[in-house]
Each structure stands twice: as C-alpha cells, then as structure tokens.
Amino acid sequence: MKKSFIYMIAAVAIASVLSSCDLNLKPTTSIAYVEGEPIMISETDVSEFENGILASYRSQFYGVHSQTQEVMGDAFNASADYGNNYGSVHRMDVSFTDDEYNTRDHWSGHYGAIKNYNIFIENADNVADDLKEYAQFVKGEALFCRASSYLHLARHFGKPYGSSSSTDLAVPLVTVYDQLDKPARATVAEVYAQVKADLDAAAAILSGETGEAGAMYPTIDAVNAIYARYYLDTKDYANAARYAEGVINTGHYKLASTEEEMKAEYTDDNGTEPIIQMYASKSEGYGTNDIYTLTNNANDKGLNFRSYYFPTKKLVEAYDEGDLRFKQWFTNEIPNFVSGSYYEGQFYTFVKYYNNPALNSGNVPQARHARKPILISEMYLIAAEANAQAGNAAKAKELLNALQTARHANLTDGSMDSIKKEWYRETVGEGLIISNVKRWGDGFGARAPQEGAASLIMQGAAFEQRTMAANAYQFTWPVPTYEMQVNPNLVQNEGF
DSSP: OHHHHHHHHHHHHHTTOOOOOOSSOOOSSSOOOOTTOOOOOOHHHHHHHHHHHHHHHHTTSSTHHHHHHHHHTTSEEEBTTOTTTTHHHHHOSTTOOTTOHHHHHHHHHHHHHHHHHHHHHHHTTOSOGGGHHHHHHHHHHHHHHHHHHHHHHHHHHSOOSSTTTTTSBOOOOOOSOOTTOOOOOOBHHHHHHHHHHHHHHHHHHHTTOOOOTTOSSOOHHHHHHHHHHHHHHTTOHHHHHHHHHHHHHTOOOOOOOSHHHHHHHHTSSOOSOEEEOOOOBTTTBOEEOOTTTOEEEETTTEEEEOOSEEEBHHHHTTSOTTOHHHHHHEESSSOEEETTEEEOSSSOEEOTTSOOGGGOSSSSOOOEEOOOSEEHHHHHHHHHHHHHHTTOHHHHHHHHHHHHHHTTOOOOOSOHHHHHHHHHHHSTTSSOHHHHHHHHTOOBOOOOBOTTOGGGBOOSTTTTTOOBOTTOGGGSOOOOHHHHHHOTTOOOOTTO
8 A cells, every 4th residue: 555655656756646635634535644664665666756856846937937036027018818827926906815826826836746756865864775875866856856846945935045034934855754743934044944954965866877968867966056046045145156167167068159159058958057957858748838829820920928927127228239148038929929929120129038948749849858957057056156256356247257257248347236237137038037126125127118019918006017125025935825734833924
C-alpha cells in the first residue's frame, strides 16, 4: 500500500497536477502518509521520485509564475482586448483580494511541490546500501528545489528582508509532510534561515556536480546561484558578490553577443546562458508566456498577434540603438489585431517568448519554450548590484559593462540607477520585477503607453495611470482565501 502511494505521488508530480496546499485536511480518497513511519524505497522508486521532483520544480516557472509579476509592474499595458486576464493584479485596485487566483496559484503550486520534496527528503535514507549514493543525490536535488520554493514564497508573500524580519510574517514552514498539521506563518527571518539551511545541505551533496550550460537538473552552479539570490535579499553583499562572481568565473556560461546567439538562446532554446534549462518536448514539459503574443493565423493577413498586454513606452524606450535585446524581443513587423482592426508598424509587440519552432505542434506559434529558471545574465546583475551596494563602484561598473557589451548597449557607470535600469531591460518577462522593487524599496510611476498604442489599451486610474508607492500593501501578496478558511492559525497580510 505504501509503495502504491509512492507511485501515486510521483505520477502526480510528473504530470504537474499538483494539489493545492493540503496542509490541513486529510483526503478521503487516498492513503495518508504517516509522519515518522518510514517508507522503504526501491531503485525504481528513487528514479520515479527524481522525475517527480524535477517535474515539480519545472512547473513553478513561466505562465502564471512569471506573468503575474510582470503585469503588476510598469512594463506592460493591458490591451483593449485583454478580457480581464490578470486583471486584478494589473489594476491592483479593490478587486485584488485574497481570492485572487493568480497569486493563489503561486502559493498552492509551491506547497504542492514542497509536499513532494519533503516526502523524499524524509525517506531518502530508507534504501538499500547500493542505492544510498543515488538517493543522496536526489535528496540534494530536493533540498535545492525546496530552498528555491521557499525563497520564492518569502519574496512574494512576505515583506522584504530587513530590520523587522524577526517579526514580519512570511509563510508557513513545512519540512515534514503532515496532512493534519495547521502551521502558523513563520517570520521572514525564519523562512530565509530555512532557505540557507537547505542550500547548505544541498551544496554538501551536490558539490561534485559540475555545472554546464543548459543543465536539466540542479548542479553546484545552480546552488551557488540561489545562494547569490539569498545573500542579495539578506543584504550580505560580500557573499552575494562572491557567489554570483563565482558562477560567472566558472566559464561554463557565455552571454549571447550576436544576433545569431540571441536567436539560439531566446528562440531555439539552444544557447549558452541557462544555468538550468528544464527538459521540454512537444508532448510535455514546455512553458508558455503567451499573453504578450497570442498568435493567430488569419487567411487574409497570415500570422498576427492578439496580445493581452503591450509593452509600455518606458520599456520600449529603455533600450539603446542597436541593443540586441530590442532586436530579438520586440517587433512591429507582424500585425496585431485589436478591437476589430489590424495594426502593423504602429507599435511594438513583446516577443521574447514568441515560440521555439521545435516545440510547436501546428503552424501557429504557441509561445512554447524550455523553461529557464536561472540565467547567467542574472549573476552579472546580482554581482553588479552587490558590489555597488558595498561601495565598490569600479567592480560594479566592470560587471555591468560586461553585460552591456555583450548586448551591444551603451556603457554606463556602476551606480544603482544604472543597475536598476539594466535589471529592468534584461530580465523583463522573467517574473523578477516585483522582487526587485521590493528589495530596493521602490514603487513605480504611471504606465504611459508607447507611441501608436495609446488608443488601443485599457485606460483609467487603474490602468495606464496606475502608480504604486514603495510601501503599497499590494506588493506583499495575500494569503489565499481557502488557506485562511481551513487553517485558523494563519494571519492575513495587511490590506486584504
């Protein structure tokens, strides 16, 4: 019976059909895992668990897991035909409540994955002697994945790390699977401490797993990249710089610096920048960030976009003339169908995630790509920011200029203003914008539309006129309604 339950968990994870955060209710249609009662794991079990762990990790990227953050910021305007997709998080008005399903999906998705990580971590030692090395490796993967999930949850459901982190609430810490438990929210400091503990354990296990561009599973480089994120968030700038520069200096990754290399990276999923690039095929595993394109094929016009979101004036004008990113990620040469008419040449569409043809299942691009959770470009940005914050402007400039040179952008100084701009234009679409502004203590200004699109977007105080103060409560997402209903020990975030 226990073995059957193991296979059920693995199969569910592989299909990425993750349950919501079932920390409170005991299912009546499956066998409950009993805390403290060991499960003996066979070689097949370990292999199935590894597949499930990696599938659970992969499911936390692209789609709702990046688009939610992007439309909250000032890089995109809702088109007149956006159909209220991501509407409440884009407007951030009274409709943005604890019942908001896009932020809820972050919570439930990560806790569903954490459930799978926890079960294996707790039972990884329950194997025959000849399986211990393999099981320990998979345990290292699970620890890495759990650290990544808790870092994501803390960034979005808790306040930024700072002087009040010992009292500010983040999310419940669940490291042992127990369906009957009703955990309270841990503090921001406690969740970050768990992230560090998991990374330390993962690093010890994966220390010999050399990184390579496009690795489909966690390596020591991936662990060090998450260390860099952790230390940047916790304002330990010396270590943030050390870990980020350490990954850069391995020489395993190269920034795309030609149009051909940009196409290989951002169209064909065959580049040299991913520290991790998850498995993808036509049948499963691909990710979609499709709200920017939503391509259609009309007999009279051929391929055309029906975008829910257009890039703002600020985003379009963020790039210098000749910047490879603008050439690869924006186009005005394919018609966009809005409000019953076609528009070609009047404004730009964001096409960073347009499509990998090898993953397409028809003749219409479907925004399918291999998920890339961590890219080397982020390490340049973390290292530059950490050095700038530590007062080493010369080193910050050197790192920032290396990225700018590769992208054919104008070189700047190493100030925080220049670094923030580079974060904005380099990582657009990757779901990092809200984490960044929270870390910096910034808000954002109005979403002025790009030239040619002003009459084709949603207009009003909650749309192109929306501004957000640095202390806006919406930047710290609400605990989902269902979780509040079933767990009386949870406390809601301010404003919801």
